[in-house]
Amino acid sequence: MKRLLGVFNRNERNDDREFLLIQDNNRFDIKECSGAGDKKKYGNYRLIKKRNGIIGTGKSSGDGVFDFRYGPVTGGINECGMLHLYTYGERILSVEIDASYKHRGMEKRMTGKTPEEAIGTAEKICGNFAVSHSLAFSSSVENALGIKTDETVNRLRITALEMERIYNHLYVIEKLAAAAAQKVLSSHLSAMFEEALRMNKILFNMRYIMNYNLIGGVKSIPGLNTINKVLDWTEKLSDSFSTIYTYSMESGNFLDRLHLTSVLKPETAFGIGVTGPALRASGAVEDLRINNSLITELQVQHKEEGDSLSRMEVRAGELLNSLDIVKNQLKYIKTSHARKNTESGNIPNTDGKTGKSGSGTGASESPSGIIVYYTEINDGKISYVFASTPSLFGFKAFSETITGHIFTDFPFSLESFGVHFADLAR
Amino acid sequence: MKWWPLYGIKKKLTEQTEYLTHHTVEKLEGNFSRSLHIYTIDVGNSNVLNFDIHALKSSQYNTHKFGIFFAATPRHADLLIVLGCPTRKMIEPLLETVNQLPKPYGIFWIKGCSAGMSLYDLKVKNIVSVLDGCPEPAEILAVILKLVKRTGS
Known part of the structure; x- marks a missing residue:
């Protein structure tokens, strides 16, 4: 199935042609927009075209409808984005999202x-x-x-990507737990989150793994001691996360807040262009990593309900799977170390x-x-x-699914999509 | 099965270390050595600083033992941490946030990694400390503790 992910024109003189960025499974093609036919074919054309403006489900008006402006400076959202929540009493009628405060x-x-x-x-x-x-x-x-890049570089890139997934998923689940006042769960998850960032520093020299991936290679190959340390940590995190997560899934107080909150139907998800855990929680088995022959341990997590709970379950499953992937990739790098008997850095190879x-x-x-x-x-x-960026589609999906809910459902809906204003505003 | 809220009760997650920094700080008016309330405002950083502030709230640092709390509104805060360099549209909200702080107050500016305006150009007063780039939570905590004349542990 084809999906529209981008609309652009180059803003050059005498060239007002418009191009579409289309995903066809793991292929990404650029195609010139043929006009009304293409615009009709892809329902999310207007959303992508207006991505620097206000996105959402539009204004609501009428007697008693209140425009609740949430942002850009609030205690609830870390980032400087603005949400217009149109409410009638407690019920949210529609949402408009303005990310221009963060546009850089x-x-x-x-x-x-x-x-x-x-x-x-x-x-x-x-x-x-x-x-x-x-x-x-x-x-x-x-x-x-x-x-072309060699296999060790590709495996290190996979490791870095999975390490990023681990701390981001811990962050999202912790946010959901904190919103439901699950203090024990959220405290333990926050400790795991900080530990994951420290592991990034040990393995890649930066907590947020910046300046590591380069054109044609990676900055360095981690040493054996470092790899052993991270392998120990993956075992520990896997155990402690599964234990506390299993406990939390028995807490009615927690699950009630997430169950049937912001249900994203598969047809809506495909229409908007949602990808990632939010799409997989709506029943689709779709992941770019499936086509990567180096990731043999991948188990695509998916759920059917499409609510906040499913999205959290998908993330928890992915987190444990990512730990397995990291473990196996590092074991490969360890054996390649033994083969070459060296711990020297890798110089990016761009062939001039x-x-x-x-x-x-x-x-x-x-x-x-x-x-x-x-x-x-x-x-x-x-x-x-x-x-x-995925946050554009995530925010749109959030605005579609929060409609009809009340304001107390707001964090459970927004956080479950894992969206960020920085990613949306660019 | 154990009653799950008891899970991990024996784990000692809080670190017993001193948080020290060579960074120089200006004098913060008022005595906040036992209790300091902080409000953080994002003015357009790349999200790294937001995540680091989130990490600072984790059990390892346990800021509550130093009497450091994160307030939900600038009106309850003694110290405003500005995260990043302001984008054009965030100048006005930032100045209004500063305006809402009760006196005496201090402003701790962490510049972050993306470009933007300078707080000095905006003539923001009471800047007590400025950090370049994206410092780690331990460094941020060390600066806060230095501001309130403590060293931690």
């Missing part, structure tokens, strides 16, 4: 730079999805210039192709859905870049 013009900042310089900017679009952004961008550049021209797409499965980059390179400098 990151794509524009990337143009004119070399890919090596721009990769740092891509990571800073959304710091907690740094690896996903960096990986999608670097693979778009590598595809554009025909750069970085000064050339070309265009390409690259994608990665971030903790909240698919991130795709389309990059055009002219004589070694980036002339155009387009980033499709």
Whole structure:
């Protein structure tokens, strides 16, 4: 099934052609928009086209309807985004989301730079999805210039991506637990979250794994002692997370808040273009990692109900699966160490192709859905870049599903989608 | 099966370390050595600082034992932590937030990694400390403790 993930024009003089970024399973194609036919075919065309403006389910008006402005400075949401919640009494009638407070013009900042310089900017679009952004961008550049990476680099990139997934999923589940006042659960999860960030620092030298992935390679190969330390941690986290999570699934107080909250139907999810855990919680078995032959341990988590509880269950399952993936990838790197008997760093291999021209797409499965980059390179400098981020579709899905609920359901709905204003606003 | 709220009650997660920094800080007016309430405002950072503040609330740091609490509104706060460099649209909300702080107050600015305006250009008063880049939670906590003339442990 084809899915529209991006709409762009290059803003060049005498060129008002519009291009569509279309996903067809694990292929990402750029196609010129043929007009009304394409616009009708893809229901989310207008949403993507207006992604820098206000998104949501529109204004509601009438006697007694109140525009509750939540943001940009609140105690409830960490980020500086604005939500207009149109309420009648307690009931939410519609939601409008304004992310312009956080707009930093990151794509524009990337143009004119070399890919090596721009990769740092891509990571800073959304710091907690740094690896996903960096990986999608670097693979778009590598595809554009025909750069190949070796197996060790690919396995280290998978490890970094899964380490990112682990701490992001811990964060989301902790947020849901804290919103339901599950203090024991949320305290333990917060400790695990901090521990996961420290492990990133040990393994990749940065808590948020920035400056690690490079064009054509990675910065360094972790040493044997480091790998052993992380392998021990994966065992411990796997045990402690499963124990506390199993306990929490017996807490009626907790489950009642999540069960049947913000039900996302599969047809709505496909219509909006939702990907990631939110789509998998609505019954679809879809994951970009399925096609990666190096990830043999992958078990795609999916649920049928499509509510906040299902989304949390999918994330918990993915977290444990990610730990298995990390374990096996690191074991491979350990054996390759033994083979080469070296702990030296890895020098990115670009075969002298970085000064050339070309265009390409690259994608990665971030903790909240698919991130795709389309990059055009002219004589070694980036002339155009387009980033499709999962939070756009996540926020739209949130606004569709929160309708009819009351304000106390708000955190359970918003957090379960794992969306971030930084990722949406860019 | 155990009554699950008792799970992990014997785990000692809080770290017994001193949080020290060489970073210099200005004088914070008022005596907050036993109790300091903090409000954090994101003005356009890459989310790394938001996550680090979230990590600072974890059991390892246990800020409550130092009397450090995170307030839900600037009106209850003694120290405002500004996370990032302000985007154009966040200037006004930031100045209004500063306006809502009860006196005496201090402002701790963590610049983060993305570009934006300077708080000095906006003529924000009472800036007691400025950190470049994205410091780790231990560094942030060390600066806060130095502001209230404590060292931790």
